[in-house]
Amino acid sequence: MKSWPQVYIPPIDGSFDFPQLRLFNTASGSIEELPRKNLYQMYVCGITPYDATHLGHAATYITFDLINRFLRASGARVDFVQNITDIDDPLFERAKRDKVDWSELATSQIELFRGDMVDLHIIPPKDYIGVLEAIPMIVDSISKIRESAPTYSVDSDLYFDVHSDSKFGKRSHLSKEEMLEIFAQRGGDPARVGKRDPLDALLWLNQRDDEPGWDSPFGKGRPGWHIECSAIAMHYLDQDVDKQYSIDIQGGGSDLIFPHHEMSASQSKAMSGKEFARSYVHTGMIGLDGEKMSKSKGNLLFVSKMVNEGVSPMAIRLALISQHYSHDRMWTQSLLDDAVVLLEKLTIALSREEVAPTKPVISKIIAALSNNLDTSGALDLLSKWSDKTLEGSIGGEAGELSRAIDALLGIAI
Ligand code: ZN
Numbered sequence: 001m002k003s004w005p006q007v008y009i010p011p012i013d014g015s016f017d018f019p020q021l022r023l024f025n026t027a028s029g030s031i032e033e034l035p036r037k038n039l040y041q042m043y044v045c046g047i048t049p050y051d052a053t054h055l056g057h058a059a060t061y062i063t064f065d066l067i068n069r070f071l072r073a074s075g076a077r078v079d080f081v082q083n084i085t086d087i088d089d090p091l092f093e094r095a096k097r098d099k100v101d102w103s104e105l106a107t108s109q110i111e112l113f114r115g116d117m118v119d120l121h122i123i124p125p126k127d128y129i130g131v132l133e134a135i136p137m138i139v140d141s142i143s144k145i146r147e148s149a150p151t152y153s154v155d156s157d158l159y160f161d162v163h164s165d166s167k168f169g170k171r172s173h174l175s176k177e178e179m180l181e182i183f184a185q186r187g188g189d190p191a192r193v194g195k196r197d198p199l200d201a202l203l204w205l206n207q208r209d210d211e212p213g214w215d216s217p218f219g220k221g222r223p224g225w226h227i228e229c230s231a232i233a234m235h236y237l238d239q240d241v242d243k244q245y246s247i248d249i250q251g252g253g254s255d256l257i258f259p260h261h262e263m264s265a266s267q268s269k270a271m272s273g274k275e276f277a278r279s280y281v282h283t284g285m286i287g288l289d290g291e292k293m294s295k296s297k298g299n300l301l302f303v304s305k306m307v308n309e310g311v312s313p314m315a316i317r318l319a320l321i322s323q324h325y326s327h328d329r330m331w332t333q334s335l336l337d338d339a340v341v342l343l344e345k346l347t348i349a350l351s352r353e354e355v356a357p358t359k360p361v362i363s364k365i366i367a368a369l370s371n372n373l374d375t376s377g378a379l380d381l382l383s384k385w386s387d388k389t390l391e392g393s394i395g396g397e398a399g400e401l402s403r404a405i406d407a408l409l410g411i412a413i
Helices: 055-073 089-097 102-119 131-148 176-185 225-236 254-272 303-308 313-320 333-350 359-370 375-390 398-409
Strands: 022-025 030-033 039-044 077-084 127-130 151-154 157-160 201-206 221-223 245-253 275-283 286-288 329-331
Touching (some): 055 275, 055 303, 055 398, 077 225, 089 102, 131 151, 131 201, 131 221, 313 333, 329 333, 359 398
Parallel strands (some): 039 077, 039 245, 077 127, 245 275, 286 329
């Protein structure tokens, strides 16, 4: 699948010291320092293209973009891969409801998503891969799993024994009862008769009436959700660079902690023998005016619609990073208004010929971001720097700060 156009990233003066990035790892339950490496491999779960980018998606992809930007600015290479779940129940259901062709619906929403990512200044993945194009590698991955771990069929549908991974459940820290409940809510089938364990993961679904199917050694059908990400991540990211982990960062919203990331990790481990990710990083959910934002409530705010109505994508980005990425947080008009005010103040300050010292503020922004992406701390520093500049403080170089804000925060002024 075509990725979106490259985003320009201005260079940062090499004299700045970059502390190692520290991130909260859901699996360990603590903030951990990433080891210093020349190459980081990051996989971020993509959208199911039945709806365009809502603010929750935007917040998630901006967060991993900040990680990408920080690591690159520190001198490392980041190989970033993202999928598109373009074969999935919600997509088929929406297409049926709206009486449109599911692949045409997916194509139109992916196009919209690409445009939103460009508007929000998200660095594109090196590989942006749809399930549709990944079927051969997913089939290969399932065959590999079948050689090394127990799998079984229920009415021609193929399942993976999740407990063959001794670490199953230890990344998400949930009790069996909690796992069963969440699994049922998020597309799982714990009540299906014939499963050896209610939590076992679907690898391959035999073709159903009115649904597309692809040939495979396990019959004509389509892949389960979790295997798609295991297969795409392990195919497009180098599996030979690290003895202990398949990739460095597995990312997504906190609604993917279980079952998706847990099951993907167990399946990947069955293939490689290695733990899937060094760090499992999750972003909080975005609510609207005190309520959970969800498709069932019909209160989703879409980036493309907001931009069409005249909201600046940079203000959306700034508003979404004004609170910590890991917290569930509310979107309100005042959050956006505050972002617009800060953006204007910063633009006025940066356009002055004489500005307050810039090197110290850049160093402090780098330090704040290295601390589990303290973006609100970084924005505070920028607000104070703008105030000082507008009060007449001098000694800095506006271009240097402007480039740093763009390179590190993805805010182009
Ligand atoms: Zn995924």
